[in-house]
Amino acid sequence: PGGRVPSHGEDVAQRQEGRRSAGPLTLALSKGRIFDETMPLLAAAGVEVAENPESSRKLILPTSDPGLRLIIVRASDVPTYVQYGAADFGIAGKDVLFEHAAQHPGGLYQPVDLNIAKCRLCVAVRQGFDYEAAVHQGSRLRVATKYVQAAREHFAAKGVYVDLIKLYGSMELAPLVGLADAIVDLVSTGGTLKANNLVAVEEIVPISSRLIVNQASLKTRAAELQPLIDAFARASAA
Ligand code: ATP
Ligand code: MG
Numbered sequence: 001p002g003g004r005v006p007s008h009g010e011d012v013a014q015r016q017e018g019r020r021s022a023g024p025l026t027l028a029l030s031k032g033r034i035f036d037e038t039m040p041l042l043a044a045a046g047v048e049v050a051e052n053p054e055s056s057r058k059l060i061l062p063t064s065d066p067g068l069r070l071i072i073v074r075a076s077d078v079p080t081y082v083q084y085g086a087a088d089f090g091i092a093g094k095d096v097l098f099e100h101a102a103q104h105p106g107g108l109y110q111p112v113d114l115n116i117a118k119c120r121l122c123v124a125v126r127q128g129f130d131y132e133a134a135v136h137q138g139s140r141l142r143v144a145t146k147y148v149q150a151a152r153e154h155f156a157a158k159g160v161y162v163d164l165i166k167l168y169g170s171m172e173l174a175p176l177v178g179l180a181d182a183i184v185d186l187v188s189t190g191g192t193l194k195a196n197n198l199v200a201v202e203e204i205v206p207i208s209s210r211l212i213v214n215q216a217s218l219k220t221r222a223a224e225l226q227p228l229i230d231a232f233a234r235a236s237a238a
């Protein structure tokens with residue numbers, strides 16, 4: 001006997017520690033705008049990244065800080081890597097976090113809104129389609145989107161009946177070829193909508209990216225993580 005039984009939290013933390021034996025911290029990012037807009041935040045924390053994932057094609061990138069490496073994953077996979085502890089922390093849009101949370105509630109610590117990759121989640125329709133009339137008539141709308149959870153919640157709150165059609169990309173096409181009456185998609189300048197004769201008719205929620213942190217890493221590697229979290233918070237508020 002003797003020796004106390006570790007709590008479930010400690011047990012998970014120790015297994016994770018064993019699996020990756022405290023190498024460098026791992027930050028999960030998607031390439032494209034999130035990568036590009038994260039570089040200045042890293043620079044403000046004194047960290048430089050020599051390679052660009054667009055040209056190098058590498059999925060694991062070292063940084064000028066031997067205690068920090070980056071992994072490049074799809075935007076919608078960032079929360080999964082962080083939740084399972086394959087990355088200690090990551091950067092993901094609220095759009096992605098909202099869909100992830102519906103499947104995996106409460107798994108991620110989200111300490112900082114980084115105010116990068118800003119856009120809006122919107123309802124859009126073909127120019128000339130009378131969205132308000134359709135809503136008021138109570139006709140059942142067909143809505144195509146990658147953001148099924150956010151869309152379901154939005155229309156439920158409005159009391160509008162919708163048939164949701166899950167798509168994985170090129171949502172703008174759906175109203176043009178009769179797949180849907182409306183789409184729910186991210187809009188920044190509106191240029192893509194305009195190029196496809198669509199108009200935004202409703203804003204659902206403003207979007208930006210958040211820092212997300214694995215809960216076990218936050219406990220076992222706080223001394224390494226906290227200064228980076230603080231530096232990100234300072235840089236994104238500046
Ligand atoms: P995947 O390729 O994994 O399906 P994706 O195509 O949505 O992801 P990106 O288009 O690079 O990936 O978008 C990544 C994140 O950037 C989104 O989750 C969102 O938070 C943000 N984002 C998307 N579109 C815009 C935009 N037009 N302006 C600003 N930020 C955007
Ligand atoms: Mg994409």
